[in-house]
Amino acid sequence: MSEDEIMALLSRWDRQQEGYIEQREERFKVMFDVIESVLGGSFTAIDAACGPGSLSKRLLDRFPQAHVIAVDADVMLLELARVSLAHYGERAQVIEADLGLSSWSEKVLAAAQAANVDTPSVLLSTTALHWLMPGELAEFYGAAGDLLKPGGMVMNGDHMRFDSRLPTPRQVAKQVREKVEQETVALGEDDWASWWLKAEKIPRLKKLKVERDARYAARQPKRKNSGEDCPVDFHVASLRHAGFTEAGTIWQYFDNYIVFGRKPLSDE
Ligand SMILES: C[S@@+](CC[C@H](N)C(=O)[O-])C[C@H]1O[C@@H](n2cnc3c(N)ncnc32)[C@H](O)[C@@H]1O
Numbered sequence: 497m498s499e500d501e502i503m504a505l506l507s508r509w510d511r512q513q514e515g516y517i518e519q520r521e522e523r524f525k526v527m528f529d530v531i532e533s534v535l536g537g538s539f540t541a542i543d544a545a546c547g548p549g550s551l552s553k554r555l556l557d558r559f560p561q562a563h564v565i566a567v568d569a570d571v572m573l574l575e576l577a578r579v580s581l582a583h584y585g586e587r588a589q590v591i592e593a594d595l596g597l598s599s600w601s602e603k604v605l606a607a608a609q610a611a612n613v614d615t616p617s618v619l620l621s622t623t624a625l626h627w628l629m630p631g632e633l634a635e636f637y638g639a640a641g642d643l644l645k646p647g648g649m650v651m652n653g654d655h656m657r658f659d660s661r662l663p664t665p666r667q668v669a670k671q672v673r674e675k676v677e678q679e680t681v682a683l684g685e686d687d688w689a690s691w692w693l694k695a696e697k698i699p700r701l702k703k704l705k706v707e708r709d710a711r712y713a714a715r716q717p718k719r720k721n722s723g724e725d726c727p728v729d730f731h732v733a734s735l736r737h738a739g740f741t742e743a744g745t746i747w748q749y750f751d752n753y754i755v756f757g758r759k760p761l762s763d764e
Pocket of ligand 1: 513544545546547548549550551567568569570573593594595596621622623624625627628
C-alpha cells in the first residue's frame with residue numbers, strides 16, 4: 497500500500513464524512529476548545545470509535561503534548577488509523593476493542609499503562625456511538641465514568657435524531673441532510689458505499705475488508721444502527737446516571753449534537 501494511496505483514501509474519508517456532517521470540522525474545534533480551556537495542553541484522550549483516525553490526528557496536531565488512545569472494532573479502519581498516526585510515535589496508541597463489550601475500558605487502561613501515559617482525562621467520539629444499542633450506550637458511559645480521572649470529560653458528537661415529539665424539525669433535518677449528501681456526491685466525492693469499494697481495491701486492505709464485513713454481518717440485525725433513534729435526552733440522562741454531575745449539550749446543528757459530561761473533581 498503506497499503512502500499516496502493511503503493519503504488519498506484518508507482524505508476521501510474526510511470528504512465522504514462531510515457529506516453526512518457538513519459541520520464536522522466545527523464540531524472537532526468545539527471539542528478541542530473545551531479541552532484547551534479545561535485541561536490545558538497535556539493530557540491523555542480516548543478517541544472512541546476512531547475510524548481511520550481523523551479526530552486523533554487533529555487533536556495531536558493541535559496539542560503537541562497530548563497522548564491519544566484510539567479505539568475501534570473495525571480491523572480495516574484500524575489499519576488505516578495505524579498508518580495515519582504512525583508519525584506521532586508513542587503519542588498515539590491504536591487498539592482494537594468493541595465498545596459494546598465491557599472489556600473495552602480494561603483494554604484502554606492496559607494500553608495507557610503499557611505506553612506509560614497518564615490515565616485518560618477526556619473521552620471523545622464522533623459519528624459513531626449511534627452504533628450502540630441504548631443499553632450498551634448507558635453501560636459505555638458508565639464505564640467511561642469509572643475509567644476517566646476525577647474531573648474527566650466525555651464529549652460525544654453524533655446525530656441524535658428528533659423523535660415523534662418533534663416531527664417538523666425531524667423532517668427539516670432529514671431534508672437538509674439529504675441535500676448535502678446529494679451535493680457532495682455531485683461534486684465527485686464518495687458516499688459511504690463507494691468509499692468502501694475504493695478501499696477494498698487496495699491490495700493490502702482487501703483481506704481486512706473481507707474480515708470486517710464478516711464481523712459486521714455476524715452482528716446484524718441486532719446492532720446495526722440501532723441507537724440512531726436514541727434521542728439526546730437519553731444521552732444526557734445516561735451520563736448523569738454514570739456519575740457525570742455536569743451533563744448537557746454544548747453544540748447543536750439540527751439533530752447533530754455534542755453531548756458533554758464532566759465528573760466531579762473529587763471522587764468523594
Ligand atoms: C462513521 S465512522 C466514524 C469514525 C470516526 N470517529 C470519524 O469521525 O471519522 C463510525 C465508526 O464507529 C466504529 N464502531 C461502530 N461500532 C463499534 C463498536 N461496537 N466498537 C468500536 N467501534 C465501533 C466503526 O468501526 C467506525 O469506525
